[in-house]
Amino acid sequence: MGRLPTYHPMLAQLGTLPPPAQHHLWSAEMKWDGVRGLAYVEAGALRLMSRNSKDVTLAYPELYPMAGAVGGRDVVLDGEIVAFDDAGRPSFGALAPRMHQRSPAKVAELVKAVPVTYMIFDVLHVDDRSVVRLPYDERRELLERLVTPGFRWQTPVSFRGDPRAALDASRALGLEGVVVKRRDSHYRPGRRGPEWTKVKNFSHIEVVIGGWKPGAGRRGGRIGSLLLGAYDQGGRLLYVGHVGTGFTDAMLEALHQELAPLERPGSPFGVPVPREYARDARWVEPRLVGEVRYAELTGDGRLRHPSWRGLRPDREPAEVRIGDLFSGHPAGRSGRSPGDTVAG
DNA sequence: TTCCGACAGTGGGGTCGCAAT
């Protein structure tokens, strides 16, 4: 049998849950926060490829035995490589050191510290046959017959029925969200479309603008990003990250107008902002409050995947407390609005 | 005509490796 063809992973589009009348057309899977990987099992050997078709096999030796768990077939599988933290939740941060590591000795250390699990959710090819034209339901059935779950790999369940229940479960489990997939859809390699829709559990916070960085390219001469802060118990303005997306051109212009008269020579932050950010920063009096949507906080207390929602002129900067980031906002009541997760 | 998909280009938090300082 011939060499396996190369596939590019199909991507999900960010969106909202389908309306209830269409629930029977969709299936929901938990969204695993890790790195995408296509697994090529050929002649009993595993090859793992990243989203951009880089060979990352050497970084994940604990997955090699998976080659013996597909009934001796040559297959191409699609899934997510995930590292779990002590609480049993997927942790991108715990996975990060592995992603670029190729040195066998260092990899071995990392495997021992934080082993990964391959969450398999699709099958693209079996022996000489591409199965991407099979509908999702049939590929799932094939996948579950094909793969024998192991300690370091599994085929997590696909939920039928009300996807809202799956989304609620994802939130309760501290997961990123769900991916809903059309049960009659083909696998479209390398494409991003609504037949795979990711629905995420976002949080919202209010932040104080403490400065901004000039942009580049078409953002040249304008705001590139905003430096954000929140006050701690001692009244110090702590740096919580940047936001550089979510603005329309008009919003950028309006912000520029509002920030210009607030400019000041030194940083308003009560603790040093990392040098690489402070270098070309323009500081402002911390008077403006805005709202930011984000996926989660990093280990350093920075916003991950932040996006700007708009100014909050109704808020006082002094009300913006860092404590709101770490407590008092359990996942689930952290300011989600219905529009985030439910189709309108 | 309007709408949608794909793309390019901006921005974020990270890690690692390597060249320049």
Place this chain on the structure above:
DNA sequence: ATTGCGACCCCACTATCGGAA
């Protein structure tokens, strides 16, 4: 030894354009 930078990972988002509806 430190710093800067690009290559990879994760990603959100806006603006644009051409073709589908």
